[in-house]
Amino acid sequence: MSRLDDERFMSMALDLAKRGQYTVHPNPAVGCVIVKDNEVVGRGWHERAGEPHAEIRALEDAGSQAQGATLYVTLEPCSHTGRTPPCTDAVIRSRVSRVVVACEDPNPLVCRRGLSSLHEAGIEVATGICGEDAKELNRGFFKRMSTNMPHVTLKVATSLDGRIAMPGGESKWITCEESRRDVHRLRALSSAVLTGIGTIQKDDPALTVRHLETTRQPDRVVLDSRLSISAKARVFDDSAQVYLFTTKSIEGHGKLAGISNLEIISCQGEGDQVGLAEMLKECAKRQMNTILVEAGPRLAGSFLRQGLVDELVVYLAPDLLGSDALAMFHLPGITRLPERIQMRMIEFGHLGPDLKIILMPLSSLKNS
Numbered sequence: 001m002s003r004l005d006d007e008r009f010m011s012m013a014l015d016l017a018k019r020g021q022y023t024v025h026p027n028p029a030v031g032c033v034i035v036k037d038n039e040v041v042g043r044g045w046h047e048r049a050g051e052p053h054a055e056i057r058a059l060e061d062a063g064s065q066a067q068g069a070t071l072y073v074t075l076e077p078c079s080h081t082g083r084t085p086p087c088t089d090a091v092i093r094s095r096v097s098r099v100v101v102a103c104e105d106p107n108p109l110v111c112r113r114g115l116s117s118l119h120e121a122g123i124e125v126a127t128g129i130c131g132e133d134a135k136e137l138n139r140g141f142f143k144r145m146s147t148n149m150p151h152v153t154l155k156v157a158t159s160l161d162g163r164i165a166m167p168g169g170e171s172k173w174i175t176c177e178e179s180r181r182d183v184h185r186l187r188a189l190s191s192a193v194l195t196g197i198g199t200i201q202k203d204d205p206a207l208t209v210r211h212l213e214t215t216r217q218p219d220r221v222v223l224d225s226r227l228s229i230s231a232k233a234r235v236f237d238d239s240a241q242v243y244l245f246t247t248k249s250i251e252g253h254g255k256l257a258g259i260s261n262l263e264i265i266s267c268q269g270e271g272d273q274v275g276l277a278e279m280l281k282e283c284a285k286r287q288m289n290t291i292l293v294e295a296g297p298r299l300a301g302s303f304l305r306q307g308l309v310d311e312l313v314v315y316l317a318p319d320l321l322g323s324d325a326l327a328m329f330h331l332p333g334i335t336r337l338p339e340r341i342q343m344r345m346i347e348f349g350h351l352g353p354d355l356k357i358i359l360m361p362l363s364s365l366k367n368s
Contacts, residue, residue: 001035001070003129006100009035009072010130014102016045016054017074017137022188023048023215026287028075028105028138032058034096036069048215053078055087059094066094074134076105076127079114088117098124102134106145140191140289143310148284149277152308154293154300155186156328157315163325164297169202178352179315183294184212186313191288192219192243196299197229206234207294219243221283221291223274223299227264231255236262243286245274276306301330304341307363312343316355 016031024046032054034042042065044057055077059066077087077099091099099118104127105111118125135142140151157175158164165171173180187193193207200222207220217240222229227248235242242262250264265282269275283291293303303309334340343359350356
């Protein structure tokens with residue numbers, strides 16, 4: 001196979017992997033194709049955690065045609081027993097002659113062990129084909145495995161003059177229906193949606209995925225330093241897990257005792273605020289790869305000031321709300337131009353009359 005052929009078939013595997021990105025949490029999305037005599041004879045992707053991995057699905061699809069074929073997979077095959085048996089064993093038994101891997105698995109339980117097992121079995125192995133695309137597809141998983149922190153996307157819907165609500169709090173709706181539907185897509189792709197108690201008390205959001213077919217709802221993370229949330233808050237309405245971070249003692253809060261899908265976690269930061277970095281580490285321990293922050297200007301500003309945002313998604317409506325309306329971010333203390341938080345625009349496009357702009361803080365780009 002030429003490199004162009006390898007890239008073409010790996011691109012097919014990546015397209016298959018994307019089919020699982022809404023459903024495989026907390027696992028990475030993985031796709032696989034098996035090719036013989038330049039024809040695809042097997043296809044598969046990882047559909048849900050606990051179910052067979054992409055390689056197993058593709059080998060089942062290929063059957064006996066896998067012998068002597070080339071297997072393309074977007075992530076290094078696992079060589080350990082988790083919820084499912086090692087994929088490397090099945091690949092070796094299939095007697096494929098060559099395995100092409102987009103990138104190594106960052107999981108310490110897997111990294112290079114799967115490749116070594118294949119080498120030892122006499123199978124030719126090639127790596128790095130479409131590797132950056134494969135890493136981008138699972139950027140949250142890669143970040144969690146390498147830093148013990150989830151990938152954080154901060155989302156904001158704003159007017160052209162950078163305002164997110166009228167002086168009295170009215171904000172429904174600044175952006176158009178197409179933008180709001182896209183937010184639900186972001187939620188569906190996220191391990192969890194995070195907000196603060198201020199938003200809960202003001203808007204009582206459900207933080208669920210709507211207007212989009214999905215088999216799972218994201219977890220919810222609520223920062224509530226004083227533990228003042230109502231047991232009737234809509235975030236508790238369905239079966240999705242809710243993680244409530246507070247600075248108070250987690251003992252003796254009877255008003256929340258009957259909520260089965262709630263875990264309360266004490267996480268002290270400066271003053272009486274929840275420590276954001278420590279909170280994110282606790283989220284990573286709970287296998288959250290990606291977190292979507294939908295919060296008010298103070299909490300959003302705190303994430304930005306502390307350098308905890310990997311990606312900023314702005315939905316920009318072509319309207320002016322005026323100088324008395326609420327600003328996007330609360331960022332006090334920036335008085336000189338060198339102190340500004342610098343961003344780089346990564347992507348932009350239209351959603352109805354709105355613009356969707358994706359940016360990355362320069363600090364995140366330097367650390368990537």
